[in-house]
Amino acid sequence: MTENVNPFAYAPAPESRELVSIESSYDLFINGKFVAPKSKKRFVTINPATEEVLSKISLGGKDDLDLAVKAARRAYESVWSKLPGKERGKYLYRIARLMQERAREFAVLETLDNGKPIRETRDTDIPLAIQHFFYHAGWADKLEFAGNGANPRAHGVVGQIIPWNFPLLMLAWKVAPALATGNTVVLKPAETTSLTALLFAQICIDAELPPGVVNIVTGDGSTGASLVAHNGVDKFAFTGSTEVGKAINRSLASSGKPVTLELGGKGANIVFEDAAIDQAVEGIVQGIFFNQGHVCCAGSRLLVQENIHDHLIEKLERRIEKIRVGDPMDKNTDLGAINSKEQLQKIIELTQSGEIEGAKAWQPDCALPSRGFWFRPTIFTNVTGAHRIAREEIFGPVLSVLTFRTPQEAIEKANNTPYGLAAGVWSEKGSRLLWASRELKAGVIWANTYNKFDAASPFGGYKESGWGREGGRHGLLPYLTHSSTPRVKPSKGVRK
Amino acid sequence: MAKVLRKVEMNQGRTSSSDLATDFGISDDRSLELFLKTLPGVDQVGVEARAAELATRSIKKESKSWAIDMAISMVDLTTLEGADTEGKVRSLCNKAHRPDPTDLGVPHVGAVCVYNDMVGIARSHLDAIGAKEIPVAAVSTAFPSGRASMEVKLRDTRDAIEAGASEIDMVIDRGAFLSGYYKSVFDEIVAIKKECGGRAHLKVILETGELVTYDNVRRASYLAMIAGADFIKTSTGKVTPAATAPVVLIMLQAVRDFFDRTGIQIGVKPAGGIRTSKDAIKQLVLVNEIAGPEWLNPRYFRIGASALLNDLLMQRMKMRDGYYASSNYVSVE
Numbered sequence: 072m073t074e075n076v077n078p079f080a081y082a083p084a085p086e087s088r089e090l091v092s093i094e095s096s097y098d099l100f101i102n103g104k105f106v107a108p109k110s111k112k113r114f115v116t117i118n119p120a121t122e123e124v125l126s127k128i129s130l131g132g133k134d135d136l137d138l139a140v141k142a143a144r145r146a147y148e149s150v151w152s153k154l155p156g157k158e159r160g161k162y163l164y165r166i167a168r169l170m171q172e173r174a175r176e177f178a179v180l181e182t183l184d185n186g187k188p189i190r191e192t193r194d195t196d197i198p199l200a201i202q203h204f205f206y207h208a209g210w211a212d213k214l215e216f217a218g219n220g221a222n223p224r225a226h227g228v229v230g231q232i233i234p235w236n237f238p239l240l241m242l243a244w245k246v247a248p249a250l251a252t253g254n255t256v257v258l259k260p261a262e263t264t265s266l267t268a269l270l271f272a273q274i275c276i277d278a279e280l281p282p283g284v285v286n287i288v289t290g291d292g293s294t295g296a297s298l299v300a301h302n303g304v305d306k307f308a309f310t311g312s313t314e315v316g317k318a319i320n321r322s323l324a325s326s327g328k329p330v331t332l333e334l335g336g337k338g339a340n341i342v343f344e345d346a347a348i349d350q351a352v353e354g355i356v357q358g359i360f361f362n363q364g365h366v367c368c369a370g371s372r373l374l375v376q377e378n379i380h381d382h383l384i385e386k387l388e389r390r391i392e393k394i395r396v397g398d399p400m401d402k403n404t405d406l407g408a409i410n411s412k413e414q415l416q417k418i419i420e421l422t423q424s425g426e427i428e429g430a431k432a433w434q435p436d437c438a439l440p441s442r443g444f445w446f447r448p449t450i451f452t453n454v455t456g457a458h459r460i461a462r463e464e465i466f467g468p469v470l471s472v473l474t475f476r477t478p479q480e481a482i483e484k485a486n487n488t489p490y491g492l493a494a495g496v497w498s499e500k501g502s503r504l505l506w507a508s509r510e511l512k513a514g515v516i517w518a519n520t521y522n523k524f525d526a527a528s529p530f531g532g533y534k535e536s537g538w539g540r541e542g543g544r545h546g547l548l549p550y551l552t553h554s555s556t557p558r559v560k561p562s563k564g565v566r567k
Numbered sequence: 568m569a570k571v572l573r574k575v576e577m578n579q580g581r582t583s584s585s586d587l588a589t590d591f592g593i594s595d596d597r598s599l600e601l602f603l604k605t606l607p608g609v610d611q612v613g614v615e616a617r618a619a620e621l622a623t624r625s626i627k628k629e630s631k632s633w634a635i636d637m638a639i640s641m642v643d644l645t646t647l648e649g650a651d652t653e654g655k656v657r658s659l660c661n662k663a664h665r666p667d668p669t670d671l672g673v674p675h676v677g678a679v680c681v682y683n684d685m686v687g688i689a690r691s692h693l694d695a696i697g698a699k700e701i702p703v704a705a706v707s708t709a710f711p712s713g714r715a716s717m718e719v720k721l722r723d724t725r726d727a728i729e730a731g732a733s734e735i736d737m738v739i740d741r742g743a744f745l746s747g748y749y750k751s752v753f754d755e756i757v758a759i760k761k762e763c764g765g766r767a768h769l770k771v772i773l774e775t776g777e778l779v780t781y782d783n784v785r786r787a788s789y790l791a792m793i794a795g796a797d798f799i800k801t802s803t804g805k806v807t808p809a810a811t812a813p814v815v816l817i818m819l820q821a822v823r824d825f826f827d828r829t830g831i832q833i834g835v836k837p838a839g840g841i842r843t844s845k846d847a848i849k850q851l852v853l854v855n856e857i858a859g860p861e862w863l864n865p866r867y868f869r870i871g872a873s874a875l876l877n878d879l880l881m882q883r884m885k886m887r888d889g890y891y892a893s894s895n896y897v898s899v900e
Contacts (some may be wrong), residue, residue, distance in 0.1 A: 077849065077860040078633055084625035190623060350613025351819055393856050400623035499608045519610050 081395075083404045086189045091180045093266065099135055099289060100272035102142035103282025109134040114291065116265060119186035120399050120408035120443040128265045128548045131288035133297050136257070138302035139286035140463040143228040143255040146283030151255050152225060160211030161248060165278040167204035173274070174201065177267055179400075180237055184266040186408030186444070187362055188399045190367050199524055200243035203542070206526035207251035210547060214252060217544055223551040225253035226329065230304035232295045232319075233268075233559050234311045235261035235410050236466075242268050244530075244541045246285060252550040254306070257286045259298055261311075265289040269519035285413040299323065307551070309333070310367075313464070313490075331539030331549045333531055335368065335464040336492030339427050339485035340370030340521060341507065344379050346497035350519065355470070355486055358393060358495060358521035360406055360448050364468040365414070367536070368493035372461060373450075374481050374485050377474040384452060384472065392435045392447050406468060409444040418467035425451050425460035430471070443525070456487060464490070478503065491533025495521040514540070586791050587829065593780035598749040599790070603749055606789060609781035609817055618812035624852045631848070635883050636674055637863060638847040639666060642879075643704055643836065643871045646900075647711075647804065657684045657692045658900045662696035662875025667880050667897070670887075676876065677865040678734055680704040683727050690731030693889045704734035704770070708759060711774075713738040717755065724762045735763055738803060739787065741777045745805040749790060749838075756794035770798035770836055770869075775814045776806040784814055788821035798834035804871060809839025815850060819857040832861065845884040847875060 097115060098105040110132030115124050131139075151159070170177065177200075178192040187196070209239035214223045220511055229249045235240035238260060249256050260268040270288050275285045276451070288294060292315075299307065299319050307328045311336040323330055340358045342351045358370025375383050409415040426432055430451040439445040446467055454461050454471040461471045475481040493515040496507045503520050508516040514532040517523060529545035531537060538550045592598045636708060643661045646655060660679055667673045679689050679701060687705045705727035709715035715723075715891045724735055734854055737759050757770055763769050771791040772784050775784050791799050799818055802809035815837045822833045835858070841847055854862045877897045885891050 077863075079630060079637075079855045079860060079863055081624065081626055082628040082630040084627045192624070203742070346607070347610035347613060348607040350610035350617070353613055353617050402623070499610075520612060520616075 079316050081403045085398065085400045086179055086182070086193075086402060088183070088400070089174045089177060090176075091183070093126050093180070093183075093401060095128060095205050095217060097265070097269050097289070099129045099131055099139070100269065100275075100285070100287040101135070101139045101278065102146075103280070105272070106138075107435045108132065109138070114262070116184060116263060118183050118443075119263075119410050120440070122442050125266065128289045131259070131290040131294045135288055136294070136297050136301055137303075139288050140228060140301055142283035143257050143290070144285055144303060145422055146281055147225075147227050147255040150281040151253070151284050152253060154253075156212035156214060156253070158206045159250060159253060161282055162278060162323065163204050163208035164249065165304065166274055167180060167201050167208060169274045169277055170197075170201045170204065170271075173270075174198070177239055177270060180270055182268050182399045182407070184264050185235065185238060186399055187365075188404040188407040189402055190404065191362060193405075194378060194420055195546050196249075199526070200240045203240075203247040203336060203526045204245035207247035210248075211251040214547065214551065215549045215553060220553045221550045223252070223553065226550065226552055227254060227305035228303060229254045229256050229306045229308060229550065230298045230301065231256060231258045231308045232298065232311065233258065233260055235264040236362060236367070239267040239271065242271060242381045244310070244546075245308055248541070248546050248550050249308075250284065250346060254466045254550055255284045255296060257304065259295050260288060261554035262291045290455070296322075304328065306330075306550070308539070316537060329549060329552075331541070332537035333539070333541060334492075334535060334537040335466075336367045336532060336536050337367070337372055337462065337464055337488045338368050338370045338495070338513070339372045339488075339492040339511075341366055341374045341375050341434060341481050341485055341497065341505060342376065342379070342383060342493040343477075343481070343492060343496075343498040343500070344376040344497045347519070348379070348386065351497040352483055354389050354497060354519070354521045356390055356394070360391075360468050361411055361469040361503075361522045363407055363446070366522065367468075368515060368522065368530075369492070370495050371465060371470060372485075372488075373470055373472045374475050374484055376481070377476055382474075384450070387450065388433060388435075393451070394435065394448055396437045396445070396447065397440060406448060409446050411466065412444055414466065415444040415446060418465055418469060421460055421463060421465045421467075422449060422469055425454070425458060425471070428458045430458055430460060432470045456484060462488065478507070482507060486510075486512045489535040492536035493517070493532075497525070587795075590829065591638070591793055598651045599749050599753060600747065603786040604792060606785055609785055611781055613623045614781055614813045614816060618816050621816075621852050621856055622812060622849050624849075626848050626852065632883075632886050634848045635844060635879050635886070636850050637871065638661065638844070638851060639876065639879050639883075640674040640677060641868055642676040642767070642876050643680045643838070643869045644876060645804070645838070645871050645873050647680070647682060647706060651682060651685055653685075653688050655900065656681055656688050660689055660692045660698065660701075660878065661696060662898060662900050663701055664693065664696055665877055673880070673883065675701055677869045678704045679703045680736065680871060681704065682706060682710070683723055683730075686727050686730035686732045701806050702733040702768075703731055703734035704736055705730075706736045706738075706803070708737040708755070710736070710738050710772075711805040713716045713740050714742075717822070719760065720755070721758065721762050724759055728763065728767050732767055734768045734770060735759065736741045736772055736800060738772045738774060739791065741774050744778065744787060749786075753790055757793055757797065759762065760795035768797045769795065770800045770834075771796035772800045772803055772838075774803055774806055775801050775811075776808050781813065781817055784817050786820055788818050789825070792821070792825050792833050796833060798836050798869065800836040800838055802837075802839040802871075804839040807840070810837030810841055812849065812853065815835050815853055816857055819862070821854055822859045822862070831850075832867060834867040834869065836869040836871055837864070841870055841872050843878050844875075847879060
């Protein structure tokens, strides 16, 4: 034993990669089959932790989307809309069970493609994704109790675009309710993280889901834009950045198509003086460093009562020093790789602005791998409401710390943002928790915890964080229409 | 109850408990109660989630070998039965000294822990087999319930020390604690500490299974540390639940915070329910990540156990030989 080196530095404990087989290239999943893209274009997907090329992904173009939307329309009209709810439910149960059987494979694949730690994909992403299918399977034959009238109907073909931060989980949030409510789907995964969606396509085949009910068209922003602009889509759902969300909304304005948007956030995590301080520290860490801070509802603004600020920051820094940054495949890794070079650049740019504007940065002294995209957990103190790092979404492991003196001031500062997705409140006083949760303008309020999710709990935002809810009973509503509401007719042009 | 604390001489250059109490602003019943009740609360859901998260740490290869040897050297090898005999205690002492007679590379355990009347037998046998360095710990103060007069508790402690115990595992008066008579609990610890003088280390058993709430565990930890405990210990082993991970986590957090505030490093001893190597390694992970690597030392962390030692030895053999041997390859005491 040497004096200064911790003898209990955990030896590497990597998860086995042998569970997954990654093809050298992938086709699009249309009408129940993998088909080569008509665009003839492909792009590489890499492991952000090593920059190793994992595979080539098809870049879906307009013609590919036409095929996918047509397949979805045909499946909707000929099979899916005619199936009773209990039969749709059986398919969802079957998908859930097949995913469960291959859970570890999904976890490894997600970690390789996304860069997030295996501990998180294994314990959070994949189990939650599966839960969404089980949960919605149960709703499929009970939709008349969803609160949208006695005879709720599906929209038809739903277009969905999902982000790269929780690839399979976001797929589940979108696909499970759409199928349970009787819609068919054309889904575009994020450009950097398509692999688990393509494995999910295989699950759809294995579950013998009728062809065309789920179509997965991989690609980049142009593919997404074509899907948004497609006339054959009856309803649209998007999760991603506020910037793209606004563009989608502009593009769909006056089309009459219902849209749900789940966009960015700048979540406030409010710690009152009477909080259980050690657990608050844990909650702060969970709030901002979970998934490298690539979380739309991340608690990226810490609002701490001024009289406990120094003590809390001291405890927080000591806790952050214990965060294990490195190989995402290691079972002991807490913080993995940043998902892409572009995202890393954005994080660097914003943190530099923080220093230029006079905030004080602190990082632990941890080693980073030489290859891949990495960023140390960072906290900024001396942040004021006018700093960019207090207003803009960083989407990385960077926490901005602000202080408040009174409960009213805490709420005022927490609500002083264009966003309104999530907030956390830490206090041992029940009355204060209830009061704060009424006053905060955010779709999700966590009391004495942060970043906890459940399929039964609706999720969504206020203001620039989007509209519509996902999960729970509320999450079904955007996928249903009253029988009295005329459905948007697809334009003739699509049904060639 | 005395309004002013008696001045107590402490071993190892520790500040006297009355100085410590003054540092914490504690002078009487009221100020002690105020102090304990203004400690930050513990959120049950949060602490259990953190403990569960740390339980997923995967300890492999050289870290595992290191952890197994460290855990062996931290074991307080214990027998606390009405049926204890001299023969049983002697064989336990041999086990403590040479846990695996076929492999002299195995470290000796932290201590042998017995009832008061077995202390002399354990001490003389350990000395006879050349294991002078292994301390004998005695459970004291009317263990396990603590339901006796102060006079008896003091006498119990003095007896054990005179018979050769260099570690005293005392129990707190849980009844008094739960009734809110914190000062009475405090004064008992101070008095026992005085009895220990410079001759014995004091481990204070909180019996967390009877204190029930995590807030109580934190309060009792601070109470014991300020009153002069060298170690805070979870349980007697006679009550379930005993050393649960969240309880150990809170106690480790308490010793860490106490150290940051006073510069005094207090040890922690979970006891009861730690039976497998996996359990023991999980405890070491808690030590490493909550209190810090400075506590990864038998001076500051002990595990009260009996069956655990054999499981550690079997894991050790497995790491050495590459296969699991049957339990017949380790000795049964």
